[in-house]
Amino acid sequence: MAYKITDECISCGACEVECKNQAISEGDTTYVIDPDKCTECIGYFESSKCAEVCPVDACVPDPEHEENKEQLLEKWHKLHPGETPA
Ligand code: SF4
């Protein structure tokens, strides 16, 4: 499932540079994740990079975007046509 950023976010920007899908951007009060671009890092890594680097644990799975591994990989292929997942 796609990740989301909670209100705990202190807008440090550490997660944005880690996201290889460019799913993270600066929002009005916190950074935000575009669920159409978040693959849970599937296609690149085994685990979610944004969650790993966030100093306040504000990057969490979003239960409103329930997706299985196959769906996440399909999303990755649409975002990166012609590329091979890691
Ligand atoms: S889980 Fe991965 S793909 Fe999703 S927003 Fe975080 S860094 Fe980007």
Ligand code: SF4
């Ligand atoms: S790393 Fe965490 S605190 Fe920093 S911008 Fe991202 S979600 Fe916010």
